[in-house]
Amino acid sequence: MDRSVLVVxxxxxxxxxxxxTLSEAGYAVEEAINGKDxxxxxQQLKTRGVQISLIISDINMPEMDGITFVQEVKKDSAHRFIxxxxxxxESQETKKMEGxxxxxxxxxxxxxxxxxxxxxxxxxxx
Amino acid sequence: MDQETLLETFxxxxxxxxxxxxxxxxxxxxxxxxxxxxxxIFRAAHTIKGSGGLVGLTAIxxxxxxxxxxxxxVRQRELAVTGELVSVLLRAVDLLKAMIKSAAxxxxxxxxxxxxxxxELLGQFLPERExxxxxxxxxxxxxxxxxxxFEIEMKLSxxxxxxxTDPLMLFRELEDIGEIVDIVVDARSLPDVYNVDAxxxxxxxxxxxxxxxxxxxxxxxxIFVQDDSEISITDVSCxxxxxxxxxxxxxxxxxxxxxxxxxxxxxxxxxxxxxxRIGELLVQNGKVKEEDVKSALDKQLKSREVQKATxxxxxxxxxxxxxxxxxxxxIAVARTVQQNVYESHEGKRTTQxxxxxxxxxxxxxxxxxxxxRMIPVEGLFSRFHRVVRDLANAEGKHVRLLLxxxxxxxxxxxxxxxxxxxxxxxxxxxxxxxxxxxxxxKAGKPEEAVVKLSAYQQExxxxxEVLDDGHGIDSNAIVDKAAExxxxxxxxxxxxxxxxxxxxxxxFSTAKEVTEVSGRGVGLDVVKRNIxxxxxxxxxxxxxxxxxxxxxKLPLTLAIIDGMNVKVGDEAxxxxxxxxxxxxxxxxxAVKTVEGTGEVIDARGxxxxxxxxxxxxxxxxDKTNPSEALVVIVESSQRRFGILVDDVIGQQQAVIKSLxxxxxxxxxxxxxxxxxxxxxxxxIDIHGLERMAFKSFKSIQVSGLEGEAA
Numbered sequence: 001m002d003r004s005v006l007v008v009x010x011x012x013x014x015x016x017x018x019x020x021t022l023s024e025a026g027y028a029v030e031e032a033i034n035g036k037d038x039x040x041x042x043q044q045l046k047t048r049g050v051q052i053s054l055i056i057s058d059i060n061m062p063e064m065d066g067i068t069f070v071q072e073v074k075k076d077s078a079h080r081f082i083x084x085x086x087x088x089x090e091s092q093e094t095k096k097m098e099g100x101x102x103x104x105x106x107x108x109x110x111x112x113x114x115x116x117x118x119x120x121x122x123x124x125x126x
Numbered sequence: 127m128d129q130e131t132l133l134e135t136f137x138x139x140x141x142x143x144x145x146x147x148x149x150x151x152x153x154x155x156x157x158x159x160x161x162x163x164x165x166x167i168f169r170a171a172h173t174i175k176g177s178g179g180l181v182g183l184t185a186i187x188x189x190x191x192x193x194x195x196x197x198x199x200v201r202q203r204e205l206a207v208t209g210e211l212v213s214v215l216l217r218a219v220d221l222l223k224a225m226i227k228s229a230a231x232x233x234x235x236x237x238x239x240x241x242x243x244x245x246e247l248l249g250q251f252l253p254e255r256e257x258x259x260x261x262x263x264x265x266x267x268x269x270x271x272x273x274x275x276f277e278i279e280m281k282l283s284x285x286x287x288x289x290x291t292d293p294l295m296l297f298r299e300l301e302d303i304g305e306i307v308d309i310v311v312d313a314r315s316l317p318d319v320y321n322v323d324a325x326x327x328x329x330x331x332x333x334x335x336x337x338x339x340x341x342x343x344x345x346x347x348x349i350f351v352q353d354d355s356e357i358s359i360t361d362v363s364c365x366x367x368x369x370x371x372x373x374x375x376x377x378x379x380x381x382x383x384x385x386x387x388x389x390x391x392x393x394x395x396x397x398x399x400x401x402x403r404i405g406e407l408l409v410q411n412g413k414v415k416e417e418d419v420k421s422a423l424d425k426q427l428k429s430r431e432v433q434k435a436t437x438x439x440x441x442x443x444x445x446x447x448x449x450x451x452x453x454x455x456x457i458a459v460a461r462t463v464q465q466n467v468y469e470s471h472e473g474k475r476t477t478q479x480x481x482x483x484x485x486x487x488x489x490x491x492x493x494x495x496x497x498x499r500m501i502p503v504e505g506l507f508s509r510f511h512r513v514v515r516d517l518a519n520a521e522g523k524h525v526r527l528l529l530x531x532x533x534x535x536x537x538x539x540x541x542x543x544x545x546x547x548x549x550x551x552x553x554x555x556x557x558x559x560x561x562x563x564x565x566x567x568k569a570g571k572p573e574e575a576v577v578k579l580s581a582y583q584q585e586x587x588x589x590x591e592v593l594d595d596g597h598g599i600d601s602n603a604i605v606d607k608a609a610e611x612x613x614x615x616x617x618x619x620x621x622x623x624x625x626x627x628x629x630x631x632x633x634f635s636t637a638k639e640v641t642e643v644s645g646r647g648v649g650l651d652v653v654k655r656n657i658x659x660x661x662x663x664x665x666x667x668x669x670x671x672x673x674x675x676x677x678x679k680l681p682l683t684l685a686i687i688d689g690m691n692v693k694v695g696d697e698a699x700x701x702x703x704x705x706x707x708x709x710x711x712x713x714x715x716a717v718k719t720v721e722g723t724g725e726v727i728d729a730r731g732x733x734x735x736x737x738x739x740x741x742x743x744x745x746x747x748d749k750t751n752p753s754e755a756l757v758v759i760v761e762s763s764q765r766r767f768g769i770l771v772d773d774v775i776g777q778q779q780a781v782i783k784s785l786x787x788x789x790x791x792x793x794x795x796x797x798x799x800x801x802x803x804x805x806x807x808x809x810i811d812i813h814g815l816e817r818m819a820f821k822s823f824k825s826i827q828v829s830g831l832e833g834e835a836a
Contacts (some may be wrong), residue, residue, distance in 0.1 A: 054290075057774045074288070080288070080290075081287065081288075081290050082290050083289060083291055084289075084290065085288025089602075100353065103288060103289055104289065105289040105290045105350060106291075106349070106350035107350075122293060122299070123295055123299060123350070124290070124291070124292075125349075126298065
């Protein structure tokens with residue numbers, strides 16, 4: 001029950017790939033396509049009684065980018081203690097710090113392989 | 127730190143390391159299996175290499191690299207320790223010493239040819255082409271596949287929870303890569319319950335992780351928290367053995383508990399103050415006597431002091447100044463006390479008491495300050511292993527050097543000045559004292575001869591003995607030799623002590639043949655002169671077939687002597703107490719004039735030469751009649767004689783001030799001191815006075831002239 005992860009990315013391929021890997025590793029995976037969608041999803045999941053243990057979010061997304069999304073999550077007393085991992089590329093060193101400052105708990109550098117993904121998720125959710 | 131200080135630091139460090147290196151290399155021959163010893167030798171070479179490179183002494187760094195390569199083979203058990211290897215290593219150590227000296231003085235103290243040759247010698251032990259072994263790498267990663275212990279200190283950010291990071295996850299992750307063998311939580315910043323903010327983290331942790339993973343794996347655990355938290359990871363494998371923290375052995379229970387955060391220091395102090403000491407308990411139960419407990423505690427305390435003493439380094443110049451100042455203070459206090467005694471009336475009783483206390487305290491202070499200058503003779507003594515080994519090898523003898531009383535302390539200057547005479551005596555023992563293995567077998571002795579170097583304290587003096595179990599010295603041979611050299615007359619009646627003293631006369635040598643080591647132009651007379659300079663004495667005890675002992679007696683320190691204050695006319699002199707046998711007032715008949723010898727006095731049946739101090743130093747006095755004055759009988763290494771003085775004032779300690787430094791050398795004196803009343807008094811040098819007074823005596827005259835020329 002505690003092992004639900006929310007993946008926020010506008011790329012369906014990425015969402016699918018993450019969902020597949022994490023499901024294999026025994027996690028339940030929820031999806032959202034951008035920050036705004038994710039905030040609504042969190043609300044819905046809460047009313048359904050599903051507790052999210054970790055959020056993995058991309059940065060560059062339409063409607064609401066990852067940084068703003070993290071800031072919003074951290075403002076919301078209902079969700080502020082959910083750790084957020086941001087997805088960056090190697091060239092986005094500054095974004096990494098930006099995300100961190102916004103309240104992200106960590107990051108994952110794209111491209112990543114399955115082991116790296118599970119390894120990082122395991123840092124937060126067992 | 128500038129370049130020069132850096133260089134100085136290097137030279138001090140390297141010099142110390144080389145000294146230890148030399149001792150260890152010599153020891154290696156007998157204990158080639160001692161892994162710790164081999165590692166120590168390797169580390170010493172490695173450190174010199176590394177720090178030499180740091181200060182830009184590439185020649186030293188390169189040379190020690192070659193030594194290190196050879197030592198590494200020994201460490202890896204690929205090269206056996208042989209006598210040849212030890213000899214080459216010692217030669218390398220000698221060269222290294224010279225190279226360091228060159229660096230220190232800026233002058234070239236070694237020859238390039240020797241450097242090339244030693245490198246070649248070392249090269250012989252290396253495989254065809256030496257692959258450059260990165261020892262740095264070796265040292266740090268030698269345990270890579272083995273288990274390591276890391277101490278991890280986690281000072282996590284107070285806001286860590288805000289990000290959703292749970293510290294517990296960090297521990298879980300650590301457990302994935304190893305085992306947490308020890309963990310301590312530091313809750314000191316936890317506020318009282320009303321002030322706790324549930325969203326903040328108040329706890330810090332320190333833990334020890336046992337893992338076979340590399341350092342980077344541990345760093346990886348903290349990858350997301352290290353930016354805003356303080357995480358320190360230290361490899362503490364060297365403190366752990368079989369999973370046990372070796373450091374705990376030296377800790378007190380209270381310290382261990384406090385480190386674990388289970389108690390705070392005031393708890394411990396409170397508990398300690400109410401605790402009955404083990405010593406008291408044992409005394410209460412009648413198991414031991416109170417004084418035994420006290421002496422054991424004193425011993426412990428002393429041992430700890432000695433242990434501590436090895437870690438402090440002070441400029442000797444500073445110490446000398448301190449000693450001097452304290453000396454001045456003692457004198458000033460003595461003056462004040464004396465002044466007060468003269469003027470003392472009933473009302474000044476309290477002043478007198480305070481002064482007495484001041485005098486006692488300043489005396490203690492002086493003693494302690496003097497003690498600061500004292501160092502154990504261990505460093506000096508252990509150097510001789512090398513001397514004995516080299517010499518014994520050269521002569522095909524088996525000699526074992528035993529050391530005892532190495533913890534005995536002596537003034538640093540004395541220790542330094544003892545090096546040469548002791549080296550000479552030890553060479554003497556190995557060279558002339560002990561027999562060849564063949565001769566020893568014939569004499570029914572073990573083939574391995576023993577030379578023993580010992581030090582101990584006796585009645586305010588330090589005794590140093592060089593003992594061998596060789597064939598002993600034939601006193602008849604000495605007498606014959608001395609007569610042959612014209613040092614004595616054939617018929618002279620000499621007792622054993624006097625006979626042995628003949629060996630210390632210039633130009634005396636009993637070595638039947640010149641060996642490789644004798645014939646260096648230094649005789650026992652030089653040893654004697656060295657010991658005289660230290661205000662000590664030397665004597666010989668020998669038994670045919672059993673062995674010989676050279677016994678050196680030294681004052682505890684050079685800077686202060688116990689003396690007898692005597693008066694001649696208006697002048698005061700100090701006679702060193704060590705030399706004084708007794709003081710007598712002879713009756714009229716006891717003083718006689720003997721043809722060719724001068725005046726003698728009859729001291730309990732023994733006729734001793736009489737020296738009139740007022741004559742020697744040309745002082746006006748009306749007490750020229752010995753029966754109205756006093757004769758102080760003194761003993762030099764050569765003879766006993768009487769010194770005629772007006773009066774003996776009393777015994778006193780004298781801080782020796784060098785006349786030579788402040789004025790010029792005055793014959794017959796060993797310096798000056800300031801008396802309690804502020805006047806200056808000369809300190810008599812017994813040997814100098816003897817030389818002045820007995821110039822007619824042939825051998826002494828020779829020795830005296832040489833002494834002044836040197």
